[in-house]
C-alpha cells in the first residue's frame with residue numbers, strides 16, 4: 001500500500017483536507033461537511049449508518065478515514081451511573097497506550113440529561129505527584145488531537161455531555177497544541193462553551209503567560225495543593241524550584257487577559273495539607289485574589305503513604321478558609337469505588353497484564 005492510501009483518523013484531517021479526500025474518492029467536497037455533521041452533530045460513529053452518503057463513498061471513507069482508532073479495553077460503571085472507560089490508542093515501545101475517560105452524569109438532572117466528561121491528554125504523566133496514580137508508569141507519549149476528540153465522541157455515546165473537565169491522565173500544558181486543537185472542535189462543533197470546559201494544570205507560569213493573551217476558550221484550574229514552596233516541590237515534583245508566588249502571578253495575568261476567575265485545586269492529605277497552618281497560609285496568599293479553592297479529599301491509591309481526611313477535617317479546612325475570606329468548595333469524588341482516582345484503572349490494567 002502506498003503512503004497516500006494509508007488510513008488516517010478522520011479527526012486528523014482538516015476540514016479542507018477532508019473535502020479533498022471526498023473528491024478523490026469520487027464524492028463531492030460538500031460531503032465532508034455532511035460527514036462531520038453526522039459525527040459531531042448527530043453522534044453517528046459508524047460509516048454504515050450514514051445514509052446521506054453513497055455506499056461506495058462510505059466504504060472508501062471507512063478504509064481511508066476511520067472515525068474511531070482506539071479500542072475500549074475496560075469499562076466500569078458505578079452505582080451512581082458514573083462510567084469509566086479505558087481506551088487503548090496503541091502500545092508505544094511495548095508500553096500500554098491506554099488512557100481513561102470518565103462520564104459523570106449530573107446528579108441534579110434527574111431526567112438523566114447532561115453529564116461531565118473527564119478526558120486525558122497524555123499517555124501517562126511526567127509530573128509525578130506522589131499521591132496520584134497517573135504518573136506511576138511515567139509518560140509514554142502525548143495524545144494526538146484526534147485521540148482527545150475521540151474521547152469526547154465515545155463519552156457522548158454514553159449519554160449527553162454538558163460540561164467537560166480536562167483532568168484525566170496527563171498535564172495539558174505540556175501537550176498544549178494538541179489539547180487546544182481538540183478543544184476547538186469541542187467548542188465549535190460539539191457546542192461546549194468556554195464556561196463549560198475546565199482545564200486543570202499544575203500551572204507552569206511561562207506557559208500560562210504565553211497562552212493567556214490568546215484568551216483560550218476554557219476555565220482554568222490550577223493544582224496548588226499547598227501554600228508552602230518546599231512542600232509543593234514534593235507534592236508537584238515537575239514544578240520544583242518554581243515559587244508559588246510566580247504561579248499565582250501568572251494566574252492573575254490569566255484573569256486580567258480572559259476575565260475568567262481561576263480555581264485552585266487543593267488535595268487534602270490527612271495531617272499533611274489539611275492543618276490550621278495550611279489554611280492560614282493559603283488564605284494569606286489568596287485573600288486578595290478573586291478566585292475559588294476546590295478542596296479535593298484524597299482518594300486513596302494503592303501503596304500510598306497518604307490518608308483521606310475525615311469529613312470533619314474537610315469541613316474544618318473549608319470553614320478556616322471562609323473565616324479568612326476565601327471561598328472554598330469541596331469535591332468528594334464520585335465514581336467506581338475501587339478505582340475512582342485518576343489513573344487507577346490504567347495502573348490496574350497494566351499490573352494485571354504484567
Ligand code: SAH
Nearest residue numbers: 132167170171200201202223265298299341
Ligand atoms: N495534571 C493536571 C491534571 C490531571 S489531575 C493537574 O495536576 O492539575 C486532576 C486533579 O486531580 C489534580 O488536581 C490532581 O492533583 C488531583 N488528583 C490526582 N490524584 C488524586 C487523588 N488520588 N486524590 C485526589 N485528587 C487527586
